[in-house]
Amino acid sequence: MTSGEIANSLASNAVLVRRILGGLRAAGLVSSTEGRGGGWSLARAPHEITLYDAYTAVEEGPILSRHPHPPNDECEVGRHMRGLLETEFCAAEQAMAERLSRTSIADLAGHVATIEREVAQRDR
Secondary structure: OOHHHHHHHHOOOHHHHHHHHHHHHHOOOEEEEOOOOOEEEEOOOHHHOEHHHHHHHHOOOOOOOOOOOOOOOOOOOHHHHHHHHHHHHHHHHHHHHHHHHOOEHHHHHHHHHHHHHHHHHHOO
16 A cells, blocks of 8 residues: 555545654554555565554653653652552553553454444345
8 A cells, every 4th residue: 555545545645644654664564665566565474563563663762751750859749649640650551551452453453344244244
């Protein structure tokens, strides 16, 4: 598929899609072919690429943002929040990473095919 076709499918901007595809290519998840009939394709089998692979290829840093300013140490609640929230945020990020690691591109493609079959049967 071309980046334009992918952008159209996502209702997105082709420049943004190309930027994301560049990150996916750098991670070895997709490859591109230039010229007539060229475009983007998966570099590995769909069952070998997880959503976590794709996420970490294009996103940096923690999943959940942290407040950049230190709390007021004189406040009995505020002075403990950063540590308490960090514990919760780390647990949530770990759970998300584990969940995304269990879902492959092949899994998503299978779900799409199932939904499309159900829609086609319902519309008969």
